Amino acid sequence: MPPAAAPTRGRTQALWRVRLVSALRTILACTIVACTTLYGPAPLRHLLTYPAFSYVTTILIVSDATLGDALRGFWHALFAIVQVLILSVLSLRILGPARFNNGLAAVAVAINAFLVAVPESTSFISKRIAFGQIVIVYVGAVVHGTQTGSFMHPVHVASSTALGALASVLAMLFPYPHLAYFEERKTRRLYADNGWGRLKNLLDAFFAQNNTAMLDLISQAKFLSKTGAKLLKRIQDNKEGVLWERPQRKFLKRSCIDPVEKLQLMEIPIRGMEMALANSHISGTNSTDTNSMMNEELREVLGCLRVQLGQKFEQAKGSVPFDSTTATETMEEHLDKYLWKFQSNPITQEELPILFFLYSAGLLHGFTNAQIPDTEESTDLEKQALMLSFKRTWTILDMLPTSQSLVFAFKCSLSLGFAVLFGLMYDKENGYWSGLTIAISFATGRQPTFAVANARAQGTAMGSVYGILCSYIFQRFEDLRLLTLIPWIVFTSFLMHSRMYGQGGGISAVLGALLILGRKNYGRPSEFAIARIVEACIGLTCFLVVEILLNPARAATLAKSELSGSLEALQDWFSNMIPCRSQKNMRGSIFLALREKQNKLKTNVKQLEKFIAEAELEPNFWFLPFHGSCYGKLLASLSKMMDLLTIVAYQIEFLSQVRKIIGVDIKELWESIDDDLELFKKKVGSSLKCLKKLTSIKTLAALEKELQKKIVSHDAELGKSANANALRLLCTDEEEVDGILSSFLQHLNEETNKIYANECEKKLKSQMVLCLGGLGFCIGSLMRETMEIEKEIKELLKWENPSSHVNLNEISCKINILNR
Template sequence: MAQLQPRRRWRSSLASGFRAALACTIVGVASIYAPPAIRCHLTFPAFSSAVTVNTADAASPGSAVRAALSAVQATAMGAVPSVLPLWLAHRTGAGESVVATTVVVALSTFAVALPGSGAVAKRIALGQIIIIYVARFRQESMRRSDGDGAVLLHPANVVACTALGVVAALLAVLLPCPRLATQEVRANKAAYLEVAAERVRLLAHAFRLMQLDAAAGSSSSTYCCGRRRQWVAACIISQADRAASAAALLRRRITSAQGDLQWERMPALLKRWCGGGWDDDEEDQQVHDLIEMPLRGMEMACIQMHKRAPNSSSICPTPTLTWLQQATDQVRLTLLTRRSCSGMEMAKHGYGVVVPEQLPPLAFLFCMDLLLHGSSPPKLPPADAASQCDGNTKDDEEQRKHRPWPWHKEARTTRLVVAAKCAFSLGLAVLLGLLFSSDHGFWAGLIVATTMATEREWTWALAIARAHGTALGSVYGALACLLIDKRRLMELRFLALLPWLILTAGFLKRSRAYGPAGGVAAAVSGIIIVGRRYDEPPMAFTVSRLVETFIGLACTVVADLVFQPAARPSAKATKQLARCLATLACCFNDDDSWGGQTSTKVKAVQEQVALLKRYVAEAAGEPHFLWSVPFPASCYDKVAGRLDRMAQLLCLYTKALAVTPPADEAADAIHRFHGLVSASLDHTSALLHRPSDDEKQRKDLEAGIRLSSCCCDDDEAPETLVQSFLGHALLQQPQQQQGASAMASIGFCMGEMAKEAMQMEADMLDLTLRSSLPRHITIIH
């Protein structure tokens, strides 16, 4: 299975590269060999290639249809409103003024960036604006024509070039054989189930090895065999961790393809008559939660068992190990064949006193039982269920009332600032580009327009990727022009572009170093330089375009620094960390910890933590300015890992509480534990929001500073609360093995979450100290 993953990636990259090469070839053939009546309107084939590269990314019919609709929307925002300004410029003669052109471009950019449309639509619309207002051949055509026909002809030619790029992308997706997003999702789901079955086998094998090691004792005769089993178990857990990473990648691919499924699904009326061959998104998400959460719990239990191996004792008798083997086979058969499991009850075994060493094995057995039967909370009577649904509906309505609507004051201000930033960067790029060269001035604005990400607020990493991609594409194009003489046939240029398009659109676009921005810039640069008009030497054209490109990128970075200095990834990571802590603390502040709203809150915590990881990854590649403190990426990674682990433990915790609700005494211990963890999270959040120096000195003089941990200062230690909960829970004397394992899982999650909260306080204190260091001091790892 591990050998098939690189092959799949290579096949997918090659398919994407060949489709992009086919689409650009269609654009080139149409712009050269089309009838004269059509070819006269294709005045800017480089823009058609840029549209093709931007729209032919995912290589699925759904994404191509969505990109086509985005192009129609872009035409309505960019080319259509430009007719009136062009007519006014033609009448007044303002088209020859650089300042007037810059002002019109800035205002048009602000009008395009303000609405909440998609990124592809905005890029195409901004590209149309640059070509219509700034391109040199438009001015020449208006000089030659004194009538008003040129005012309508030039935007019509730009629309024709856009339509050519969209049609080429559609044909490239459909021509060889359409690769539907539904087939891609089903293949990824099948691969995910295979990886999940392999993870179950690995984790069950590691569990049995550690149980055999615990049963063998610590005599000298079995010491070597025990050490060998521990090494093997450690290797197996490492393999399970790598399989978990592969499963996470497959889940991300499934999630990314969900947006294309709605364009490939049949309407609801036809779906009713054609049968149920389509999957439901909610059921898929539920299946993923029921599989991934127990596997994560099994992995965490195995890790804790391996840490406590020398002091652990065997708690699983032979019937339990036999049940585990049968359950493993049944779960793997279910995952591989997608058949329902037959009823299997967990092997019964009496427990006198549950010690902390027994909690991880019992949590492992509980997660295996969840995989076997799924989470089955106690069923409510119809009246109670109806009342609970009504309560949830009322809560949802109240949340919708208090939820800020799109044109809220803060959201409106942010959108206005982002639109003003885009208008400033594009207008400044056009102004400086025209001042540098009137012939090639539009390249400075075009590189910003076709690769601008208006939904993101900080574009330094994207600017670096675009610069690298533009340089690579320009070097390749210049070398191709030097090797191919201008008197040769045009087909040789296509042959020179094909390998470059396959490399950039297939591999460079999916790499971590360049990404989509660098891949698109490299592909477009090669296409423009190789397919240029031979009115000047290729090296001079390459140098001029490189200078114009770097002018545009510099304007983008300057606009970010001027308009949104607080929108850097480091600042967003700090705000997102505070948001994650508040969301996690909200889960523990809730009185009804095993109610219906808890699962929604746990899902919100997981989403916030995933967003934090993305911001931290972006901030790690952020440049270090002289006036700012270096970003402590390692500290943020530690805190994000703690939050992710607490979110996973909280998910398992809520599942165990739903299976066996505790009694009054045990519930009291749980409430006290929630207060303890909530206080620790509040203390951690207070460390993140440190007061200023003056306020800090005033508080020191008045009351002093309390730097100790809330968990350590509390009279009730987490271990005491866990033991109190287990003591009260065993008084319930559950008749089923699932009840005992659920109670042990609750105790296991309580202890691990308390440890993570205490360790997160130390990590947060380290982060605070690193963030407050003077600028001339740097910690060397």
């Protein structure tokens, strides 16, 4: 067997085990519901008059759940039951069940859905279950008329809901508890193994014999990073379940750092090491140069790093406490020996990737981010953070609905109201399914509407067809029909995680078969299945129309708008990057503002990623096709810049603190570096500002029309503006990067001997050299990524304006003239 085949086979087997365990738990929960509703005591079966919704509740809670998730789902289901009981009993008592017709039922569903959807504090699973109960209560009032009890009818619906929630919890307990705690611990160990595998590949890349071997190891590390991101998401998803299993963890002190947060903090340094190696060949460091610089001191440093980072990831597995200490003196000694050569030998651009690699590795290990006592600034930061925390707490306690919650409630209200109205008009007896189909499909924010509706429709059809076939085959043995659900639930457990159908399509598929095979005495299965498919299409059509009316903007349009917002957030970060020399006492608040800008940028990039994913799933219709590859490259560059800026923030904060205790002997170094950083900030900031304007225009033709309307003689003015703005965009070569980096390195090399001559700790000197070298690498990388963004934006403008000549400087000048 090839070496690469064994890990692939192991991952496949692990995936099968996870999906099968989830499917078996789902089968157990559905079996509990089926046995209770079909073979339970008569009084209990009389109370459970809506077994279909018991299955719906079970599937909503139990899919990919742990015991903690099931407990949380059970609690949210109880909350939904109480909500709907209060609202429905009051309305049925006041109006009377006999008065309900199609229109009144639709209005009642719309009003109740609005009231349930408005509170932002209510969980989504609670809202979905509540929506389903509301549909059943009021459609049932229309179907059964005077036979509907104003109190017992909602109680029957609540009982069926409670059965599904209880079955979900029981399925997580037998044959043994499926604890989120153990899942989190197992995933954490897998993540630690994954991270250690990435690090070993990155460390081995330094010793690669040629560029091909180096790039191959880097490629393997990047492949493992994708798996690591999925594992990290699984750890994050299990956190809430762990809290429900161990609620005392909610009351831990804030000073206790969650191990999950520790794992998340490891990602940035590892990605920094990947970027250092990936950019080594760009800056001219080929394998031969690398081996020539691979002196004995550096080999010993990397050897110590391998040992000590291995211990770090053993801690991440949980086998060693996070606060345990390891001996770092040996690594520090070898690192000092390696860095000491720069006292006499100048640092070159070819060595910056190595210094940044060591800086990132030290940041991961905890060597390069040692705390420097600064009582005044730390107190200022604590005060600012406390005030910010107080403001956020006050916002959370504010009970007034936001505009976003009102829009969401209005969308749910209209969709459910129209679905119930048209569903009852088509088929009174099966009018439940038009509303129920979309009641369990609402989500906050945007989603790929057409893709979701298509997946749900296909899933409903597949499940219904499977149910009809099994009913036909086992029509003489009705009790055996339940056994045919076992392979279908296993199949749909994989379907829920497919790219084509997703969770919505998988849930619809399993419910389509469950509602036919899991019930009795509802007529011919084929007639019921056809009626349900039609009702589902009615509901999905109402859902689509309301979504389009309330969210008419295409995902592609929003992606371009969010791209502009991300560039603006980047520009804001650079405008706050360097503290002014006249604001020495305000440095703590400036760093806090820098962190806020970083969080804003992170939010923008995540939102851009969501819009890109949605735009790639949505149909184009008569619009221009979405340029997914171009947006993917832009997203990659923005993500790299976001990671680099996080590290730059660490570096600047460290340098601003260390300059206070190292003395005044290197004052000229700080002034020179500040000047270089100001030039770098001005260059990149102006480029981002210009690129932001370029992404804000709709089309070049529209820009020309608006420019023609402007009553100016812009022809002569355009030539002046072109010269004035020619330097606003980065050049497509390395001249600008080399110029700024050469100045930075010149000033650094001139003052490096002063750093080593200073009477401060030896460790602090090494930290400063690593930090400054890493900062030089970040400067070059940020400028190169800005150039990549410029290149991709030019490609995007060509794609959107195929008949126009695209010159970014000319377009920028026209925008400036238009904005005067």
